[in-house]
Amino acid sequence: xxxxxVAGGAGFVGSNLVRAxxxxxxxxLVVDNLLSSERENVPEGATLVEASxxxxxxxxxxxxxxxxxxxxxxxxxxxSSMADPLADHEHNLLTSLKLFQRLSQIKRLRKVVYAxxxxxxxxxxxxAASATQEDAPVSLYLDSPYQISKVVGxxxxxxxxxxxxLPIVKARFQNVYGPGEVLGAGRWRGTIxxxxxNVTPTFVWKALHDEALPLDxxxxxxxxxxxxxxxxxxxxxCAEKGEPGGVYNLASxxxxxxxxxxxxxxxxxxxxxxxxxxPRDWDRSGRRFGATEKSERELxxxxxxxxxxxxxxxxxxxxxxxxxxxxxxxxHADRMAAAA
Numbered sequence: 001x002x003x004x005x006v007a008g009g010a011g012f013v014g015s016n017l018v019r020a021x022x023x024x025x026x027x028x029l030v031v032d033n034l035l036s037s038e039r040e041n042v043p044e045g046a047t048l049v050e051a052s053x054x055x056x057x058x059x060x061x062x063x064x065x066x067x068x069x070x071x072x073x074x075x076x077x078x079x080s081s082m083a084d085p086l087a088d089h090e091h092n093l094l095t096s097l098k099l100f101q102r103l104s105q106i107k108r109l110r111k112v113v114y115a116x117x118x119x120x121x122x123x124x125x126x127x128a129a130s131a132t133q134e135d136a137p138v139s140l141y142l143d144s145p146y147q148i149s150k151v152v153g154x155x156x157x158x159x160x161x162x163x164x165x166l167p168i169v170k171a172r173f174q175n176v177y178g179p180g181e182v183l184g185a186g187r188w189r190g191t192i193x194x195x196x197x198n199v200t201p202t203f204v205w206k207a208l209h210d211e212a213l214p215l216d217x218x219x220x221x222x223x224x225x226x227x228x229x230x231x232x233x234x235x236x237x238c239a240e241k242g243e244p245g246g247v248y249n250l251a252s253x254x255x256x257x258x259x260x261x262x263x264x265x266x267x268x269x270x271x272x273x274x275x276x277x278x279p280r281d282w283d284r285s286g287r288r289f290g291a292t293e294k295s296e297r298e299l300x301x302x303x304x305x306x307x308x309x310x311x312x313x314x315x316x317x318x319x320x321x322x323x324x325x326x327x328x329x330x331x332h333a334d335r336m337a338a339a340a
Contacts, residue, residue, distance in 0.1 A: 001026055002021075003068075004070070006031075007032070007073045007099060007114075008032055008053075009028070010037035011036060012180050012181040015037075016229060018043050019043045023067060030048045035091060036187075036194075037077040038185045040324070040334075052115070053073055053095050059099070059102040068108065068113075069099075069103055069112045069113070070112075071099055073091065073095040074091070075087055075146065079193040080146075081149070082282065084190050088145040088227060092145075092149035093298075096149075096156055097153075097156050100160045100244040101164060104165070108180040109166075112169070113242070116171060116172040116214070117150040118288070119147060119285055119288070125287060127286075129255060132288060133294075153168050154267040162245075171234065172251075172290070173250060173334075174290045175200070176228050177200035177227065178227045178228030178310055179228065181330055182270045182328050189272035192336055199261065200265075200311075201314070203261065204311070208271065208272070208318060209271075214276055215277055216263060217278070218245055219257055221257065221286050222255045222287040223258065223288065225307055226303050227313075229305065242299060248298070250290075251303070252290075253303070254289060255287065264311060268311055269315060
């Protein structure tokens, strides 16, 4: 049994990771300020500290006998970071700096896993995509404060690894989807994307309510969709087998267009319709997917759940939890109306 910290453990990916850790018998401490999550997300059996990991008292109180730590704290989403870059700095970057500095003092730690973002290193292209490798060059011209924070978070992790021996592993996320992502979870963050966050839960909700699924730029962009339980397994594999100082893609390795995603969701829901929308003026990330060879070779990790099966599970979960999701969306109704 390991003693594990999951910073951001009430979130979508975090709560699924916490569940997987508990199932294998670990003792799990969750620190989360519920900025973009709900306390109901935290699985029974975990200990929740409802606070920001930026809090000096919280950092000082972290157990000295931690075995593993996962930094999944983020200021959720590109659009929210563009609306409030200072909030992104506080909740996405400063969190990582302060947490890494504190964790570097805990010498018992076997591994620290940082949630990076595959979008920060993917080539900005709408032409034919090639799989993004872990050693791909990083542009100095990124599309959002969120992407900047994620890259600099990796750099801080590298610094503390080289300087203090922090056993950090960077896990670069692709587009995670599946049960547990609650639209509208947490507090208002300045834009409608507080509710309409990632593309998959937005499309599923709209299709189930027979609404239009907006295809920005006709849905020609492509992404690498990885099921959340696969992501949790990948994060644990990073903690158990990842090389300190190393970086790994957690990806399906499959390129899927947003239009194909929408049409599949409409088919599976039996309702909804696609609707062409103009391109997003900030987003240059057209086609991308992640290379999987390094993670397969060094971590023994490979995604197992195909997109269609994963979407069926997410649709079923959304139906079962419709009342809870609707209540979270309703919290922001007045601000949504004002922003429209």
